[in-house]
Amino acid sequence: MYRSSEFDGSAAAFMGGGFMPSQTTQLPDSSSSSLLSSRNREARCLLALTVKQICELPSNDESNFVIDGVEVTNVTIVGRVCQKEDKASEYTFLVDDGTGQIECTRWVQERIDTDEAEGILVGKYVRVHGHLRGLQGRRFINVFSIRPITDFNEITSHFIECIYVHFYNKRIRLPGATTQSQLANSTMNTPLKGYQTAPLNQSSAYSSADGLNNVGQMILNFLQQPIYLTNEDGVHRNVVAQQLNIPMDKLMDELQSLVDNGFVYSTIDDDHFKSTVNA
Amino acid sequence: MDTSKPAIFVNGGLLPMHVQKRVRIVIQVLGSDRGAVIGKSTDDHQLTVKGTPPSVPLTNFVEVIGIADSEKSIQAEIWTNFGDTFDTYSYNQLCQLANGEYQLLFL
Numbered sequence: 001m002y003r004s005s006e007f008d009g010s011a012a013a014f015m016g017g018g019f020m021p022s023q024t025t026q027l028p029d030s031s032s033s034s035l036l037s038s039r040n041r042e043a044r045c046l047l048a049l050t051v052k053q054i055c056e057l058p059s060n061d062e063s064n065f066v067i068d069g070v071e072v073t074n075v076t077i078v079g080r081v082c083q084k085e086d087k088a089s090e091y092t093f094l095v096d097d098g099t100g101q102i103e104c105t106r107w108v109q110e111r112i113d114t115d116e117a118e119g120i121l122v123g124k125y126v127r128v129h130g131h132l133r134g135l136q137g138r139r140f141i142n143v144f145s146i147r148p149i150t151d152f153n154e155i156t157s158h159f160i161e162c163i164y165v166h167f168y169n170k171r172i173r174l175p176g177a178t179t180q181s182q183l184a185n186s187t188m189n190t191p192l193k194g195y196q197t198a199p200l201n202q203s204s205a206y207s208s209a210d211g212l213n214n215v216g217q218m219i220l221n222f223l224q225q226p227i228y229l230t231n232e233d234g235v236h237r238n239v240v241a242q243q244l245n246i247p248m249d250k251l252m253d254e255l256q257s258l259v260d261n262g263f264v265y266s267t268i269d270d271d272h273f274k275s276t277v278n279a
Numbered sequence: 280m281d282t283s284k285p286a287i288f289v290n291g292g293l294l295p296m297h298v299q300k301r302v303r304i305v306i307q308v309l310g311s312d313r314g315a316v317i318g319k320s321t322d323d324h325q326l327t328v329k330g331t332p333p334s335v336p337l338t339n340f341v342e343v344i345g346i347a348d349s350e351k352s353i354q355a356e357i358w359t360n361f362g363d364t365f366d367t368y369s370y371n372q373l374c375q376l377a378n379g380e381y382q383l384l385f386l
Contacts, residue, residue, distance in 0.1 A: 050384050
């Protein structure tokens, strides 16, 4: 069974660098805005998203965006610059990542910021980090950092990261929200029902209506006595035959049937048997 | 904010699914032939890219964004040099995911 805590460790190790929302991050309720902002400070994370995801985000008040159950504040995108506008204290870039276009605004005050923005040319691929904003149904990014891509594997890496973030938030972070049907090819699937270690009706009140006859039931009851349940080595078939006064061949038939149905298993050798019920 | 011109990640095998639509593909340049560039996709299909390449020389790997006009050719609008080395395996995997299970993130 794949433990989500193990996954968290490896997730932080190779991806996100602490930017992913933790297992314990819950979506804040719609309580007072001051409570919301104080929780924001701890729950804030950086999400890699496609422009299509950003544009499709529903929002009630244009400042709180939620995707896959996670609050969206800072985002990172990778795309081509299609347009560049240069005003006195701000640069506006229209970035197209293949799924859509979004306006990214970089406010500049110091020379170093201006140099960074001047270096971005139309037609270049860029990596943008910024804060997501909404106005009149449109989405904008207030850019903290915009820099040209030098290794184009970063494009592949970013989109795979978008897929990963989506998958992580939908499937791993909130395990109670998973649905069986969508996880067919996921190795991280933990079936909701779990593995059944023993049939549920395993008890001394076992009903013969389930397919085993009285002899089988008798053997099962015998093996389920506490003294035999606690013994790791099980019980020798001779003991069972003698105690229950059953012919050996009949006993072996019944035992085989019980083994096939998962009620009994052989232990140290083929002659010792034990019930699968936990002691 | 405009999502009207999306381009979907494709490789050679997925190109036939998107004929007459806008696609993006990374190819390894094999040569040019009568004004078109012949390239190999990340899943080893040979494809033809029509249109005028940029004035700068093409590197080994090039990304082309344009309209797929047949199952094996693209009318290019934008060419981007991706350098001489590129991880084709990962890009190929991305194409499969972007066209399959996670298509809703892209298109």
